Amino acid sequence: MKRRHFLGASAAALASPFAAPALAAGTAWQRPAAYGDHAALQPLRGLQGQDLACDSASIEGRLPNDLRGTLYRNGPALFERAGRRYDRWFDGDGLVQAWRFDGGGRVSHRGRFVQTAKFQAEQAAGEFLLPAFGTAIAARRPVRGPDDLNVANTSVLPLPDRLLALWEGGSAYALDRDTLATRGLVRWSDELAGMPFSAHPKVEPDGTVWNFGTGMGKMVLYQLSSAGELKRHAVFDMPPCAMVHDFVVTQRYLAFLLPPLTLDMDAVRAGGSFAGSMRWQAPGQSQATRVLVIDKADFERRRVFETPAEMVFHFANAWDDGDLLTLDYVRSPEAPVGEQRLRSIVHGDFRGSPSSQPALLRLNLRNGQQRSDLGRDALEFPRVDPRVVGRRHRVVFYPAALSPGHEQRFGHDAVLRLDREIGQRDAFIFGPDAVVEEHVFVPKPGSTREGEGWLVGAGYDLRWRTSFASVFDAEHLSDGPLAVARLPYAVPHAFHGQFAAA
Template sequence: MSPPISQPDRRAFLGLAGVGLAAMAAGLPMPAAARAQDQAGQFAVARRQDPRLVAFDNGQERDVERVRIEGVIPAALAGHFHRNGPAIFERAGVRYHHWFDGDGFVQRWRIQNGAVSYRSRFLQTSKFAVEQPAGAFLLPVSGGGIAPVAAFSGANSANPSNTSIISMGAESWALWEGGSPMRVNPDTLETLGLVRLNSEVDGAPFSAHPRRGEDGRLWNVGSLGPRAFLWRLSASGALEAFRIQPLGQEGYYHDFLLTQRSLVLVQCSTEARGERSLERGTFGATRGVAGKPMRVHVFDRETFELVREAELPSGFAFHFGNGWEEDDGTIHFDIAHSLDGDQFQEFFKPMTGRFPTWQAVSHRVTLPPKGAPRFERLHARVEFPKINPNYDARRNRFVYATTFKDDKRQDWFDAVVKIDVEQGRSQIFNYGAEWMVEEHVFVPRPGATREDDGWLVGTALNWVKQQTALTVFDAAQPDKPFLARAWLDNAMPLGLHGDFRRL
């Protein structure tokens, strides 16, 4: 049984769980507001000159009954492909400082009987309900620059529910790292209210990448300053256990690994610099420390007891593909690793009309019970790694990710890659120079027995045509021509993470 949360930890939810230093934000100086307006001006100038920046315009709700299809949708592919991401960046001439702060925007592509329909909706969070009628930003955010005008009562009052979306029973949950999940109707996209797991954990940090075990139970983590929040939920979404684990230093946990026996938490080479938090929020305060090793913390996934620790090369990682464990306790996992620990700073750039620099390289990590870990390079410049979900937490061979086919390209991904982590080989589909490629997910073929028997489904923005499209590939041969592509007649903002829910 998990212990009750202490008052210091409850206060940490307000100050450390994703919304920045809210108490300090109350005294935000007036020049910060002027800088937010200057952000809008800089973006407007850049937007007129660069059509690619449609990727960071405010989103618009839409319904399309029948989306135009190029090619043929596989008959056995049926379900809802959901995407979530930030999509209101500017109100009343004031623009957010950081891409990750925009209000949550869920898109639903319904695939059935060879046809595709589309719907998009903003999540009706308490933050959105206050700011939308006012037409102004009124609550503090993680990227700083917004002084609280409306009442601030904890993490969930500023929760934009803008980072990821998962299936949970008859509902979907929209996720943000600093607070509670938001319940969503997976078809209509109606916002159904916050997930209330337990009064003791209401508003606690619940990160963007929960992971399922073989029995359907769900594990997750949360960033809580120098502590980590560890979660376990039943397959139906009921709270089973939680733990607040001191780790001795500030950490940020967007993702983690789950194996058959362990929960693996990787602490990046960063530190929190409080002097920067007033102006640029917790994102601006999170800075890389050159030469500081990444720390690996391995917990028993049932008891949450810390089992062992290790070190990896200095750097930063937002995402991991999969983890699995041998009988002797050797743990294997893949990581999208960047040598530059200042990765949060890259995502201030889009709000002034520039593009982030993508540096992460795919590596395979082998963590033996004793001795030094092995850190083996797999593929250059990747992000958003995904696997066949039937292989979660057990041995897998293939990882799929976004990548660059054009080595000289800097703005956004132009390809998807299938990485064979056992053979060290890759297959790449090149979307081309006019595309900006988003995360793709693996959908297993019904009755499949091979790991790569299924489809790769994802969205991309064609900045030349100013249109967003959904593309379907044969996951066994993603380097071959796509099977089908469904075109919207307009562009949607680039999102973060998605999920496929079978009908």
């Protein structure tokens, strides 16, 4: 049997070990007309705050013996309390997951909610007490700063002695790497207490960690050692932009794309949510997306360029070559469209979902000249081999929507590898019964070539209403997964993850 048929052909034999999904029941839920049943919606219903545990996932195929370590993932997972449902998918409280690959053919899974101050207070009360980024809820507890609203739901950063759960609006939460128990907020220094630490830190091949945070018109930069100690930081006024999600490092620079997004404070004061009060190209504001380029050796050396207005959430990578800066990223629908999409998703309506495309921007730092290329594939969540972060790369991996009619359904149904150098594509389409999440690249031990390793990520199977992890040979995606590890339950869709080798 060819591996490409693996997932479909073997599913029927696996029906019996799978119990009903352990998801919230009895909550108010609008059944969307677009779907004949609830299968696609299970992960979006969310959990009620309970932990998840599976000591031994059901394995199809053969796991590589030298794939040892943990795929940590994080995502919003609690969306309803006392009959009230959040308006935005990304408002949910963070559930950190650990998929552990033991190298002996076994995979275990754990999921635990980050015990943020907000989560603990609302869990005890049994109802929402605080506003979320995308849902206006009148505060019934003091809001002294962003961390009172912190949901720690976006990504993770494994450090030698702890795992960080990240949310772009506030501090990182430290967790135990083994048990996922929450230790508390991270305070890098007295001056930086409570400052945002974004969910997209970049780790260079030598282990150096770079990150940023934005809020109240300021940007914070962080440089950490591979052990997670603060080495340098800076706080400065930034060009206007209401939301900065991701950035890139090169050997010499830190680079940001700042879309023309503003926050309408009148709308916020009138009771609107922060997300719902974002404005695209507000009158009198810049019609451009700004490129902020900062010298890594001297944070005071900052330059700003302008490109035609566009929205970006995620970067794959970037590199500098003399005065030429190349940014590899995903261009997203402009804010109002994307915002409406996020609002629709959480209420179970996926129709007409706009897609995001791969994009390359080449910028001459000497004269500001630029060239932009846009691909056609519908995709998101780009990842590169961690050995090329900040260096010229060749290969980018994405979950993508490649089946016909994908506009009418939620999420991605394939994994895609784009080779930038020769323009080659390699993909595996799971088909319409799967929602494919971000897949991360894991280098093969002992290998040195970019792209030699595995692609490891998660997904959701609509037929069995259960979640799975898949492992591919990253150089042969179209052959299908080497192995699929299935859980006896569904897990809410996560945003981002990182693999920590054992």
